[in-house]
Amino acid sequence: MKMRKIPVFILTGFLGSGKTTVMLNMLQHCKSMNATPGIVLNELGQANVESHLFQREKMVELLDGCICCTVKENLIEELALFLKKENEVDVLLIEGTGIANPKEIVEALKDPALMDRFEIQSIIGIVDCSKFLEYGSIFSSSKEIRDLLDEQLSASTLIILNKTDLVSEKVKGKAIKKIQKLLQGQTKTIETAFGKVDMDTVFKKRAGSFTVPAPDQANSRHHKEGHHHPFQAIKMENVPAIERASIEKWLHALPENVVRGKGIVRLKREGGLFQFQYASGRSHFTRLACEEKRETCIIMIGHRLPVKEMKESFRRLVLKTASS
Known part of the structure; x- marks a missing residue:
């Protein structure tokens, strides 16, 4: 008998973009639909100071590292917990750190032990409209940050342009234009403040098949050494x-x-x-x-x-x- 695959939504976005707020809104929607959500939270630091927000949820925490390198093997191991009968969930929400490349999370989900049990529905990229132009500028940002933003955006199947209440219409227009240029207008972008978005739009399946390129030797070395980001x-x-x-x-x-x-x-x-x-x-x-x-x-x-x-x-x- 073919086993049911757990639908997975991946939240990505740079530090401070509003991922946790969007996730809380998604959790509320799941409960209103009588669906049981599972959560994976990844923190770069040694503690998750927001864990009290998810005390009653079926949750896995990956601390003191980024999914894309030092804790990827832990992610594969921890996801297996949601396959046990006592931990069954209807949907899985994964929030990477603000410096995670979502393609690495996709790669973990394509592990042979997991790929027949989890199905990626969408990669939701959250953008801080008030900082996006600054972070994307060669005059005010580092190459590492610019490259990371590009990676997060290009991997996303839905873009949430958040914190639009903090900027003028002119700045918002420039941010949208830059995003559309990068993504060639092929990825839906929705504007919001405080992470308030239409949940039917957020939970729509937007992902087809994913191809994860094999890392080159230099990238592999950086991953092992843990020095791939500053x-x-x-x-x-x-x-x-x-x-x-x-x-x-x-x-x-x-x-x-x-x-x-x-x-x-x-x-x-x-x-x-x-x-x-x-x-x-x-x-x-x-x-x-x-x-x-x-x-x-x-x-x-x-x-x-x-x-x-x-x-x-x-x-x-x-x-x-x-x-x-």
């Missing part, structure tokens, strides 16, 4: 209660090559734990609903980070204020 994550643990104004001042003084930040912090005066997000040059704090055992930490992600200087400025601008 991105890194730094983590600051056991952060004491801090002033909101102090951490906001620190965040907005960070160098431009810091492109993403997230964490769990305790704010003075306001009391309680807060999750913070930093992307597109903006910070946002959300009070955690429950006071479960959550360690405070701050994770910053970027390329060629000045780690020593960042930690020193954190001590000077945030920790000294916290202790005073």
Whole structure:
């Protein structure tokens, strides 16, 4: 008897584009349709500070590495868990890190042990409209970032142009024009803010057969050595209660090559734990609903980070204020 294949939707997009927000909206839609979703979350850092958002879900976390290199074998192993009767799901959502090439996720799903049980429906590329032109410019971005953006976009079967509320019509028009030029107008692009998109559009099957080219020797060497990209994550643990104004001042003084930040912090005066997000040059704090055992930490992600200087400025601008 032929076994049912689990439909898979892959979410890709650069750091801070809004992948998790789109995934949360997709999860809500699945539940409204009485479908049981499974989730694979991949984080570049050593902790997933957003795991509380998915506490009741059937979830696999791949931490401290990118699907496209150091944890690919783990992905193949972990996906097998969804094939067990007690973990059966109706649909699988995979969110790669902001630096993952989705073609590598496709390659993992084409492993002989998995390809007859999972079927890719769509690769959904999420783009931060407020940063896209900057990241794609030879004057303000590195070749590694530009190449990565091109890889993520060219592999996508649907493009979600997110955060359009942060830009003018002129900037949005330029971003759309650049995307259409890269993709030759062959990939559907939808505009949105806060990841709010029509779910019938998102869940439409758009993927046919995928061909994954064999990596050349240079790429294979880079994968083994783990040096195929210049991105890194730094983590600051056991952060004491801090002033909101102090951490906001620190965040907005960070160098431009810091492109993403997230964490769990305790704010003075306001009391309680807060999750913070930093992307597109903006910070946002959300009070955690429950006071479960959550360690405070701050994770910053970027390329060629000045780690020593960042930690020193954190001590000077945030920790000294916290202790005073």
